[in-house]
Every structure is written in structure tokens, then in C-alpha cells.
Amino acid sequence: MLPDQHMHTARCQHAHGQPREYAEHAVACGLDRITFTDHGPLGGFDPGNRMALAELPAYVDDVLEVADSFKDKLTVGLGIEIDWIPELADFNRRITEAADWDLVLGSVHFVGPADMREFIIRCDPSREPHILEAYWKHWVEAAESGLFQVMSHPDIYRRATRAPLPGEHELACRALDRARETGVAIECNTSLVRKGGGSFYPQDWLLEEVLKRDFLLSSAADAHRPHQVGADFDLLEGLQTSDERARFSWFRQRQALPA
Numbered sequence: 001m002l003p004d005q006h007m008h009t010a011r012c013q014h015a016h017g018q019p020r021e022y023a024e025h026a027v028a029c030g031l032d033r034i035t036f037t038d039h040g041p042l043g044g045f046d047p048g049n050r051m052a053l054a055e056l057p058a059y060v061d062d063v064l065e066v067a068d069s070f071k072d073k074l075t076v077g078l079g080i081e082i083d084w085i086p087e088l089a090d091f092n093r094r095i096t097e098a099a100d101w102d103l104v105l106g107s108v109h110f111v112g113p114a115d116m117r118e119f120i121i122r123c124d125p126s127r128e129p130h131i132l133e134a135y136w137k138h139w140v141e142a143a144e145s146g147l148f149q150v151m152s153h154p155d156i157y158r159r160a161t162r163a164p165l166p167g168e169h170e171l172a173c174r175a176l177d178r179a180r181e182t183g184v185a186i187e188c189n190t191s192l193v194r195k196g197g198g199s200f201y202p203q204d205w206l207l208e209e210v211l212k213r214d215f216l217l218s219s220a221a222d223a224h225r226p227h228q229v230g231a232d233f234d235l236l237e238g239l240q241t242s243d244e245r246a247r248f249s250w251f252r253q254r255q256a257l258p259a
């Protein structure tokens with residue numbers, strides 16, 4: 001099976017379960033590789049949805065301990081998901097240097113100027129078109145920052161709406177053209193399926209634009225509960241077998257290996 005390279009634990013305060021429970025579920029559903037990527041600290045911003053900076057060493061220890069105790073049946077990677085916020089680039093760079101991460105995921109959950117930051121999954125870009133432009137601007141900055149190996153859920157705003165969004169195609173394609181130059185990989189994230197989105201992120205036409213540009217891909221369920229590990233991976237495996245452009249990668253020590 002493809003590896004699941006995006007999952008959270010109770011440490012971020014909005015997911016449930018301990019690392020060991022996620023690993024147990026992974027083994028039960030036949031996975032042989034997973035990577036923990038809990039939400040990293042963000043310089044004191046959004047403290048209720050992530051670990052505090054002081055907890056980072058304990059998070060690393062938890063993951064390494066599970067990696068060791070499951071090593072005969074499961075390879076466990078150490079990763080982290082970091083929110084791109086331009087003013088926090090230096091803080092985030094230090095987080096990327098704070099441990100021997102296998103994978104650093106780049107996400108854009110927040111858009112807008114510093115004093116009126118908006119949480120993208122609470123925004124509906126079909127009603128607030130400025131959100132879409134701000135989102136893709138942040139997204140390409142994140143891709144070009146060099147901090148991340150993978151850009152997570154590239155069209156996360158699709159959680160709020162499936163309506164056509166004027167300008168989306170052009171904004172996304174321009175961002176992909178720039179990101180392609182950086183070598184960053186794109187995540188195929190099945191959490192949208194669980195949220196009733198009808199497909200995984202990226203949505204179909206965006207996936208086609210990604211494949212056309214020959215990006216590497218990463219497979220992810222973005223589990224926030226142990227039973228969600230590997231959820232809906234039949235869709236990703238179907239893509240892998242039906243489209244030879246779909247090159248999924250497994251990240252070790254921030255290097256992409258064929259999955």
C-alpha cells in the first residue's frame with residue numbers, strides 16, 4: 001500500500017488518540033509505512049490547535065518511541081505540518097531545523113493581513129472572492145520558501161464550497177507553474193472525501209494540472225482519529241495504477257524516494 005504521510009495526535013488539541021493507536025490502526029489495515037505530521041507551534045499564534053513550542057521535544061520523543069516499538073511491522077516517519085505565515089518565516093525555519101524530520105508539510109490554513117488573519121476552512125471563496133487570491137499568493141510563497149518538501153491539501157478551500165470559483169483556474173495554474181520550479185511535491189489528501197467533498201484534494205481538474213506538470217505526489221489521509229489512517233486510499237491507489245504520471249513518493253530524511 002501507499003504510505004500515509006499526514007496524521008495528527010491529541011497533542012494538537014483538536015485530534016484524538018495517541019501515536020501508538022495510530023500505528024496500531026495502520027498495521028491493522030495493512031500499511032507498512034506512516035509518517036506523523038502533527039501541527040507545529042506557530043510563535044504563539046492559534047495556540048488552541050497545535051502543540052506549544054515547549055512540547056516539541058516530547059512530540060519527537062513520542063514518535064521515535066513508537067517508531068522503535070513498531071519497527072518489525074511498520075516504518076514510522078517523523079514529520080511536522082507547518083502553517084505558512086509570512087511574518088513567521090524565521091520562526092518556522094527554526095522549527096524545520098529543530099529535529100531530524102523525515103517530512104515537513106507546508107500548509108496554508110490562514111490568509112489575510114496579520115491583524116485580520118482568516119482561517120481558510122471557515123471562509124467560502126464563492127462569497128468572498130478575495131480569499132482565493134490571497135490563498136494562492138500565500139501558497140506560492142510557501143512553496144518558494146524552501147521550507148517544505150510537500151504542499152498539503154492544495155485546494156483546502158474546497159472544503160467550504162464546490163461552487164465554480166471565477167479566476168480559480170488561472171490563479172492555481174500560475175501558482176503551480178512557479179511551484180514546479182522549486183521541486184516541492186503535491187499532496188493527494190483524502191480528508192475531503194470524509195468531509196463529503198466528492199473527491200480528494202486536489203479536485204479533479206487541479207489534479208490534472210498537477211500531473212501535466214510532472215510534480216511528485218504524496219499520499220495522505222490527514223487522520224485526526226486513529227481509525228482514519230489510510231482512509232480512502234483505494235482512490236489514490238487507483239490513480240497510481242491508472243495514470244503513469246502519478247509518481248507517489250515516500251519521504252525519508254526530507255528526500256523523496258519512489259513510494
Ligand SMILES: [Zn+2]
Pocket residue numbers: 008012014015039224
Ligand atoms: Zn488538524
Ligand SMILES: [Zn+2]
Pocket residue numbers: 006007008081222
Ligand atoms: Zn494536517
